[in-house]
Each structure stands twice: as C-alpha cells, then as structure tokens.
Amino acid sequence: MPGLDPLARGDSGPQARSRERGGKGRRRWRSSVPFSLLAWAAATRQAVAADHAIALPFGGISIGASQVIQLSILAGVMGAALLSAIWLIRQRTRIAAENAQLRTRVAELSAALSRAESLLNLKDQRIVVWPGDGDRPSVAGELPADSGAPRERSTFLAFGRWLMPRSAAALERACRTLREKGTGFDLVAETRDGVLLDVQGRRSALHAVVRFSSLSAAQTEHARLRLAHERLAADHENLLGLIDALDMPCWLRDEAGRLKWVNAAYARAVEAASAQAALHRGEELLPTPARMAIAQHHDRHPVFSEPLSTVVSGERRVYRVTDFAGESGSAGFAFDASEIEALKREFESTVQSHAATLDQLNTAVAIFDADQKLKFYNQAFQKLWDLDVAFLDAGPENALLLDRLRSESKLAEQPEWRRWKEQLLSAYRAVEPQEHWWHLPDGRTVRVIANPQPKGGVTWVFENLTEKIDLESRYNAAIRVQSETLDNLAEGVAVFGPDGRLRLSNPAFRTLWNIPERLVEAGTHISALKAVCEPLAMPSPWDDFVAAATGFDDERRDSSGRTELAAGTILHYAIIHLPNGQVMMTFVDVTDSVNVERALKEKNEALEKADKLKNDFVQHVSYELRSPLTNIIGFTELLALETTGPLNERQREYVDHIGSSSSLLLTVVNDILDLATVDAGIMELEIGEVQIRPTVQSAAELVAERLREHDITLALDLDDAPVSFHADENRVRQILYNLLSNAANYAPEKSRIVLAARACGEGVEFCVHDDGPGMPPEVLATIFRRFESSGRGGRRRGAGLGLSIVKSFVELHGGAVEIETGEGRGTTVICRFPLAPTGVRAAAE
Structure with missing residues (x-):
C-alpha cells in the first residue's frame, strides 16, 4: 500500500544518518524486515491456493481469500513500521549525545592546538619535524636574531651554512641516526656568530622531532x-686512536705507577693477545732496573729521555724512552732505536774503517774542511812531507801548511809564490777536480789531485x-x-789480436811450421797462415786456432792438444787467452817426450801383467799350501793326544814346536790369501749385526795364552760402547786379534794392554794401547806396507802382514x-767403523 513502507523512501534526515553510522548489525536488521513480509505473503498464498474461501465466525460473514491476504499484508506492514519508528527514535537520541561529545572534544583540541602553536612560535626555540612517510620536514618557531640562525626554512635546514663545521657535522650525523634508527640525542651546537644552542632530537611513532632552543647565561656557560x-x-679519543695506531709502544700510568692504558704496539711488544690482556696481566715492557731509574729521574725532573735496552721477542732491542710524570700519573713512549743505533755504529765503524783503509794506503791523502783546516791525514801523508805529528794534529790551515813546506824547502821555488798559492787554493771554490804536477827539490815527482767535497772542503791526494x-x-x-828472449826460445810463440791478425811471433814458430818469412810479419791474418800450415798437419788444428783468434766466445776457454806433422814431428800446442782480448799460441816439439811416454806405457802394461801374474801365483800357492798345512796340524794334534802311543819328553817338545810353527805358518798363509783376495777385488763382506761385547771377549780369548806367557794384563773398557753395530763379525774379530797380537809382541813384561770400544759420532771406534817403546817416524811411515816387519822392541819378527x-x-x-x-808413550791403534756401512766396497783400492 502506498505510504506504508518508509524503508522504500529516500530518508536523508538524522535518522538515516544515524542508520548509516550504525553498525553492520543494524543494517542486517533493516534488511530482514522485507524478507519476513515476503515469507508471510508466500505462506498466505499457499494457504489460499489450498482453500479458496475461508469462513470466519463473525456473524456469519464470509471473507474471501484476497481479503485475508490484504489484511495480513496490512498487519505486517504496520508492525514493521512501528518497530522501525521505535528504532529510529532511539538512534537519533544516541547520535545527538555523541554529536554533543564530539563538539566538546573538538573545542578542547582547538584550544590545545592554539596553546601548542603559541608554544611553538616562541622567539627562543625552533622545531623541525620530519614525517614518518619521508615527506618534506616542517619548521616551526623562531630563534633570537643574535643567534645567527637564518629564518628561511631552506637555509635553516642547511646546517653547514650557519653552524660551525664541527657542530654541523655532529648534528647531521645525529639527525640521520634519529630518522633511520630512532636514537635520540642532546647536543650543544655553536653558530658561526659564537652563540650556543641546545639541540634535542626525539622520535615518536610517526615523526622525528629536533628542537633548537637558546640558552640562558648559566646554561650558556654550562x-x-x-x-x-x-x-x-x-681530541682525547683522536689522540688515543693516533697513539694506538703508532708503531711504537706507548703507555699511561696512574699515581701508583700501575699501567692504566697501553696501545696495540705495546701489546705486540710484550707478546700479549691484546692491550686489555696486557693491562690485565700487568705486562711490563721495560725491566725493573730501567723502571726504577725512570722513577728516580722523575724525583728530580719530570721528563725522562734516555736510551734503554730490553728484550722483545727473544731479541735484545734498544729503545729511546721518553716518559713524562705529572701530578696524577705519567705517560711515555718507546721508540725502537735499534736500527738507528746499529746504523750509527755501522757509520762510525765505516768511518773508522775508511780512515784505517786510507791510513794503510801508500798514496798520501789529506782532507780539509770548508774552513780550509786539516781534518784527516794518513801515515803516507806524514811520511811524504816528514811533518811533525803534533803540528798535523793541531789542524793547521792549508795556506799555513804550504808556507811551512816552502820554508822547509820541501816544495820547489815558484817565481810568484803568492799567485801560485792562490791558484792552488782556488780548488775550494771549484766544482771539478784539479790536477797538478809537483817536481820536488829532492827529485821526486808528485801528482796532486784536489777533489772538492759537496759540503765544502777539499780532499788532497798526493801520488808519488x-x-x-x-x-x-x-x-x-x-x-x-x-x-830478445822470445826470439831465442826453442818454443814457438805467436800472438794474435782480437781482429785475428798477428801481433808478434818468434823464429821458432816460423821454423816449426816452415812458414815463409813474409807471412810472419805483424798484421798478417791468421787465415793466410792457415792456408800455408794446414796441409802440414794430419789432423790439422788450424780450424780451432782460427776459431779461438776470431771467435766471440764469452768464456774464452784455454785449450791444448797435440798434432803430428807430415815429417813425423809431434807438436804440443796450447791456446791461451790474454786479458787484453789477444790470443797466444805456443808450440813445443815433444817428439822425444812422446817416444819416451810410449816406452813407459809399454813398461807399465808389462808391470800390470806381472802384478796380475803375482796375484794369481799367490792365490794358487796359498790354496795349495793350506791343504798340507791343515793335515800337518791335524796329525800333530793326534800325536799330542798320545792315542798312537806315549811320547817322551823330547818328542812331546818336538810335537809342540811342530804345532806352533804349523799354526804360525797357517796364519801367514791365511793372511796372504786374504790380502790376495782383497787385491783381486773379489772379497765380499758378510754384513750383519755384530754384538760388540761378545766379539771383543772372543778376540781376547784368542790371545789369552800368549798374554799369560809374558805376564801381560788385558783391560777391556766397553762402558761407552754401543750394544752393536753392522759389520762382518769374522773380519772384526780378525782385526781385533791382529791388533792384540801386535800389542802383545811389543808390550813389556808385566805391563798392561787396554782394549777400549766407544761410540764416536755416527760410528764406533776400537782402541788398542800398549806401553811398548813406540814407533819412530821412519817406521810409522812404512807400518802399513806389506811384508814390512820391524823387530825394534818386539819379541818375535813376523811376516809384516798384521797391520796391512x-x-x-x-x-x-x-x-x-x-x-x-x-x-x-807407547802405541795406540784406533780403528773407526760406521754404525751401518753404506756402499761397502767389494775390495780395497
């Protein structure tokens, strides 16, 4: 029905606005009203469709289905309108209350904004606000005119234009940190007019604010x-940073003398991990006596500056220590002057060495300074002029020295002495060295060189x-x-220049090579001589002669050789390079020498064959002798056992003599056989581990009977010997036996023989000492020769093979x-063996 649905109208009044400001719940309620009416209407239609006529009990009045529908719709619409009206009234009341509250809040905010603007626009402060979205900053307030701060916004934000450089740089860094990290700050900035401003920076949730405010007198002073x-x-931080970066140890101490700060160089010098570690451990760079000396010096003077030595990294170093003591502590640093001291000592040593060198020269040297006074002279100078040492040590002037030499008639008289002396002394004003020749009255000729020095003065050199x-x-x-000598030599000599042309030659050279006389003149090229001489020699060495004379070999090696001429003459030639680039060739007729050499070679070959024949004979005879000797020794031992029958005293004595002589003969034969094997180069050693103590004792037992026979004591000294070494045990035992037998032969009755073994470097040595008469030099020179037996002082004369x-x-x-x-003093034989022989030879040379 028209006019019954207010929701369908466009309501723009307060209630509509209130409904708009209402929440989503209210909007959902408003939209649910038409939905209920539609549902109710649909249900009614279904009922009408089911029953077209509904009889109502109201006085028998019959109501049709369409009327029932209209009544239902009317009732629903009226109910919804009533509910909407009630809701709208309540919403309007609430909205009116809210509007009153909002007006009150707006008025309060306007008053606060006015107060804030009044505070911001004071004449003694200025505020810069940066929005959080990165927009341009806003500037509020003003600073006093005498502060030097500009009023324009763009100029004010350029802090470097009106603030001191240090303050501007600090403020720029603080503002950047405030905007990026939110770190607040409090600074004191100084304008270019000398006015101080208090600058504070803070960060809110949405803005970054920096406030500049002027200060009162007390605040300005603060x-x-x-x-x-x-x-x-x-400045302190910069100085500490600079000192910490210095490559010299620096330190600060408190009133008690304890370290309170050191730099990195100090920590490195005391080998600490860091400066804090050096402080924590109290590491001291200087030794205690040096620190005590510094403390005692501070009692008299606040500044200490002397060289001190200390040990750094295991090396003795010299430091130039400067230490200042104040009322609240001290500070110092140490400059490493080791290299300077070394250079100073080296310079002083060089000067002394230079002076000593000049003093040893035969050339007279005198050095005058810029004031023309004598500063140095050597012995040759004093001897040349025969002057008093006291006069020279007094440092006389150069002019006075010349006058004295003239007065003592040691210089030649000059027609104009003054002009001559002035010309001579002009060397002090010259740049280039000057040279003079003096002919002295005693007949000596002296070459005088005046060499000006860069810093003034002249060095005079007098060369006799x-x-x-x-x-x-x-x-x-x-x-x-x-x-004349070369011309009369039998040896041919020819000298060629670097260009290959003949410089000089003697007649022997022309005679040996049969060279025409016209070709041996100076200036003849070596190629012309080669053309004449080459056909005379086979093979010809003239190619080498030409290469040596005309080649460009940097090493210039000398060489020699032989050549045989067609006539049978044999020439020995030598090519000798001379220092001046020339080449000398010598030729000697060695025909006779070569013939003798050939004869000697033939004789040597015959001797070698004879020596080989001897070795073969010795080996053969030695082996042939060993077998019958073994049989003789065996049968002698059987006879001594008396198994074949008893022996009388004389027979037993004969048997003993036969056995001892046979054993001695067998020993000689074995020695000869061993030496022959060595000489033949076929002896092989069976290298193995040799126990020293058992081997020595075994060798001692072999000579025990012989020692007892002559009441000789054998002492063994094996305490310093190694346990074992590598060698041929049988040969070592044989060596020791021969040494002990030799010692027993020469040791006096009732004396003592000492056999010692000890370690020696990377080997072992055996020493056998006896108290015999010793060996004279002529015997010692031939002691190792074979079959050289000296019976001097010995009990028996052997074959002379033991020591060999x-x-x-x-x-x-x-x-x-x-x-x-x-x-x-007796005789000591020392045999040294390596612990482990390497490259053992099969036989001795």
Missing part, C-alpha cells in the same frame, strides 16, 4: 663547558810517481829483453785406521 668537554673528549816513472822505464827495458790386513779390512767397511805413537 653548554660552553660541555662543548669544551666534548671537544676535549673527541817517482817509482812509477822509474818502473815505466824499467818496463820498456824489460819489453826489449822479453823480445787390519787397514784393508777396516777400509773395506768404510772406516779408517789411525796410529798415535811416540818415543816413551
């Missing part, structure tokens, strides 16, 4: 002190050329004598034998 403190703190001139004349005479075998076997092991002997 700010100036604060600014001075900041500058001092910055009298002997040189004399030698030059003698040299010319010697050249003439040499020429010892030397051969020791050298086969790579060792050496040494004998210490002398008249009245």
